[in-house]
Amino acid sequence: QSVLTQPPSASGTPGQRVTISCSGSNSNIGDNVVYWYQQLPGTAPKLLISMNNQRPSGVPDRFSGSKSGTSASLAISGLRSEDEADYYCAVWDDSLSGRVFGGGTKLTVL
């Protein structure tokens, strides 16, 4: 049971915009920056968003991140079939003195 709560699943049709939430507390999201990762089936995860809303080189601008208070969100616009993957948020937790991942959200493109 992670200290970061993500919906287990999300879905959308091609071209749609979907958002995935990550809910935490003052000791993690409320006080630290959030990162997002994409894990395609059978592969290692890939960094998608760093420091709340920064896209690493090579990540399409269809992906965006935001943070407000103790929650963060990943938005994917112009949904494509290749976006079907598991998505994870991660943050430092001051109380645990460690890094934590959300439980993950499986995105299905209908």
Place this chain on the structure above:
Amino acid sequence: EVHLVESGGGLVQPGGSLRLSCAASGFIFSSSEMNWVRQAPGKGLEWVSYISESGTAIYYADSVRGRFTISRDNAKNSLYLQMNSLRAEDTAVYYCAEGWFGSWGQGTLVTVSS
């Protein structure tokens, strides 16, 4: 290009030990924070341990503290995870990952079973 290659996984009995290694190339290893992250079959990602560039700062997840030891050898561009008192619930693919998980290896499977 960053390249991380894990090795050392395998089948081990409960209570046994295993040492994982991660060979790094393509970046300045001695200037990079490193981590171990694991993923049990069909489950999500779980951060296991962190080590700072020089090795002076080390953190562990509660689930492994006291049983696992992270270390690094900057002269050999290598990261290690010594795993003792292994349990069935430690069964997972173990990844090494750089920084805030900006780069990952392909993972090595650890199976704890009798």
